[in-house]
Amino acid sequence: MTELQARAVAKAYGHTPALRGVTLDVAEGEIVAVTGPSGCGKSTLLHCLAGILRPDAGEVSWNGQRIDTWSEAARSKLRRTEFGVLFQFGQLVAELTAAENVALPLLLAGTGRREARTAAVSWLDRLGVADLADTRPGEMSGGQQQRCAMARALVTEPRVLFADEPTGALDTLAGEQVLTRLVRLAREQGTAVVLVTHEPRIAAYADREVVLRDGVVDDTGLGLDAPLTGGQR
Numbered sequence: 001m002t003e004l005q006a007r008a009v010a011k012a013y014g015h016t017p018a019l020r021g022v023t024l025d026v027a028e029g030e031i032v033a034v035t036g037p038s039g040c041g042k043s044t045l046l047h048c049l050a051g052i053l054r055p056d057a058g059e060v061s062w063n064g065q066r067i068d069t070w071s072e073a074a075r076s077k078l079r080r081t082e083f084g085v086l087f088q089f090g091q092l093v094a095e096l097t098a099a100e101n102v103a104l105p106l107l108l109a110g111t112g113r114r115e116a117r118t119a120a121v122s123w124l125d126r127l128g129v130a131d132l133a134d135t136r137p138g139e140m141s142g143g144q145q146q147r148c149a150m151a152r153a154l155v156t157e158p159r160v161l162f163a164d165e166p167t168g169a170l171d172t173l174a175g176e177q178v179l180t181r182l183v184r185l186a187r188e189q190g191t192a193v194v195l196v197t198h199e200p201r202i203a204a205y206a207d208r209e210v211v212l213r214d215g216v217v218d219d220t221g222l223g224l225d226a227p228l229t230g231g232q233r
């Protein structure tokens, strides 16, 4: 069943068009990689799908309901409940321990402290960093921080996780290890993932790859192997 739909989504920053009519469906539990050259609109599309940005034209729907017309408060609530968002730099709160960081979305949703802590430690364990529960981000490696950020993005068991180059700050091997774990955990709990990445290797973990080029979906079927006429890969 299609849960998330973008219809002819367009978005410009001033006179710079970023998206020029993108149509895309994400089914329940589907893992979709969004790839394409730098500047082709990947992050903008992710932000529009997640309700962070409002498109200038077109529609974004979730479970058959149009969400791009919702208020900022309603879209923000959706991101705290049914959606999860993960960026390249995990953006952990420096003053909080790993467990406190991961528990935060649950506490904001009204879960009790003890229950939130238990769930946080369990997710840290699933990401392989339970031993860091009482450690602050400043004392962790980049990969460890990113695992904690992933635990925090998954602890609410979102229906869709939006991840923008989530391992971009890690070296290839560390990035791939963290990502395979993320994909496995998402599959286990039926979370759909929209994953923005530059890396064709990483896109291989997805069920489907959507290639953007100059703000539109490239459906030539040539993907990233197509010769480029401009821009960088």
Ligand SMILES: Nc1ncnc2c1ncn2[C@@H]1O[C@H](COP(=O)(O)OP(=O)(O)OP(=O)(O)O)[C@@H](O)[C@H]1O
Residues within 6 Å of the ligand: 013, 016, 017, 018, 036, 037, 038, 039, 040, 041, 042, 043, 044, 045, 198
């Ligand atoms: N805040 C902004 N203000 C102005 N222009 C922007 C802004 N964000 C993005 N753009 C422009 O919109 C276009 C699409 O940017 P976007 O970040 O969505 O691409 P991307 O494919 O994610 O790029 P990258 O792979 O380099 O991260 C680019 O031309 C970019 O320069």
